[in-house]
Amino acid sequence: MNIVLSLIVSGLAISALVVIPFAGVWAAPFYGVHIEWLFGIVIPYLAAITFFVGMIYRVVKWAKSPVPFRIPTTCSQQKSLPWIKYDYVDKLDNPSTRLGVWGRMILEVLFFRSLFRNTRLQYGEGQSIKYTSSKWLWIGAIGFHYTFLVVIIRHLRFFTEPMPFFVKIIENVDGFFQIFLPTAYQSGLLLGAAATFLLLRRVLIPQVRYVSLPADYFPLFLILTIAGTGILMRYVLKTDVVSIKELTMGLVSFSPKIPEGGISVVFYIHLFLVSALFAYFPFSKLVHMGGVFLSPTRNLENNNRAVRHINPWNPKVKIHTYEEYEDDFREKMIGAGLPVEKKVAPTENKE
Numbered sequence: 001m002n003i004v005l006s007l008i009v010s011g012l013a014i015s016a017l018v019v020i021p022f023a024g025v026w027a028a029p030f031y032g033v034h035i036e037w038l039f040g041i042v043i044p045y046l047a048a049i050t051f052f053v054g055m056i057y058r059v060v061k062w063a064k065s066p067v068p069f070r071i072p073t074t075c076s077q078q079k080s081l082p083w084i085k086y087d088y089v090d091k092l093d094n095p096s097t098r099l100g101v102w103g104r105m106i107l108e109v110l111f112f113r114s115l116f117r118n119t120r121l122q123y124g125e126g127q128s129i130k131y132t133s134s135k136w137l138w139i140g141a142i143g144f145h146y147t148f149l150v151v152i153i154r155h156l157r158f159f160t161e162p163m164p165f166f167v168k169i170i171e172n173v174d175g176f177f178q179i180f181l182p183t184a185y186q187s188g189l190l191l192g193a194a195a196t197f198l199l200l201r202r203v204l205i206p207q208v209r210y211v212s213l214p215a216d217y218f219p220l221f222l223i224l225t226i227a228g229t230g231i232l233m234r235y236v237l238k239t240d241v242v243s244i245k246e247l248t249m250g251l252v253s254f255s256p257k258i259p260e261g262g263i264s265v266v267f268y269i270h271l272f273l274v275s276a277l278f279a280y281f282p283f284s285k286l287v288h289m290g291g292v293f294l295s296p297t298r299n300l301e302n303n304n305r306a307v308r309h310i311n312p313w314n315p316k317v318k319i320h321t322y323e324e325y326e327d328d329f330r331e332k333m334i335g336a337g338l339p340v341e342k343k344v345a346p347t348e349n350k351e
């Protein structure tokens with residue numbers, strides 16, 4: 001699909017996700033219809049259920065998939081003969097023990113190690129090519145994921161009473177520069193910046209644009225719109241955080257209630273977009289959050305030279321060995337002058 005079409009499809013989907021709660025919460029009351037309960041209670045619950053059930057389904061399905069042998073798609077030397085170098089880099093990149101696998105997984109999940117090793121192909125003089133280090137994607141991805149995490153942790157203040165101590169610490173560090181009133185959190189702004197960078201990368205680099213689909217643009221648009229409505233709420237429109245907390249605490253304590261005073265429509269739009277993200281998550285590429293732990297190229301030690309791995313579900317095949325074949329046809333083979341491995345015993349001959 002070409003880029004213009006992809007952007008239109010994704011843009012239309014996001015517009016619908018903004019218009020639906022706007023119509024339901026802002027416009028519907030003009031016609032005497034009050035359905036805040038749908039957007040504030042029913043849809044968030046349905047989205048949460050879809051997220052948890054969907055994630056469990058995907059992870060269990062992966063976990064059940066047989067992985068009969070090791071897949072050493074690594075760059076490093078695997079553990080081999082004692083005189084072949086196998087140093088600490090090899091032990092992490094191509095681990096032969098469980099401990100090494102843990103090390104590799106932790107580095108992958110916390111520091112996106114394989115992305116850090118990303119290289120870029122460049123053409124040199126004549127026909128020559130070279131690979132150079134390329135860290136921009138890694139910087140953008142790390143920035144995006146960590147700011148997302150910080151924003152989510154800070155949001156815990158809406159869902160907990162009293163607020164856990166670490167949320168307060170993160171809030172203080174995040175608002176350290178104390179610019180603006182209310183305090184500007186760098187993570188929210190950086191999240192928007194990182195998502196914009198990832199989007200521009202897809203749009204501007206021809207090779208990346210060529211392999212991009214609506215399924216790549218849509219989640220970025222969605223997250224950008226969530227961050228955008230959040231920023232709008234906090235810094236521009238100043239929504240009623242007390243009423244919002246009343247609603248969110250009702251949701252987590254399973255006694256949901258729409259606050260008497262009402263909440264501004266931009267909050268319902270933010271919440272509807274978040275609900276869409278949660279419901280979409282398990283069925284999209286975003287599910288890599290759970291998938292990385294089940295990736296056979298990351299979670300298995302490479303001990304192919306030390307351990308013989310036999311496919312456990314190989315069917316029992318009735319084989320006919322050469323010995324049996326020779327037993328069946330020995331005399332005929334001898335008669336035809338063919339060499340045999342086992343000589344015919346004289347007694348056997350008489351029979």
Ligand code: HEM
Nearest residue numbers: 151155185187188189226227230231233234244248271274
């Ligand atoms: C994927 C999940 C979410 C993301 C990425 C997200 C993102 C953001 C961002 C970037 C802001 C701007 C201010 C800041 O940096 O904190 C914000 C504000 C806000 N978000 Fe979210 N949000 C999410 C989920 C939610 C949920 C589930 C709720 C409530 C049920 C919520 C309610 C709010 C409110 C009330 C504000 C304004 C905060 C204030 O005025 O202090 N958000 N959000």
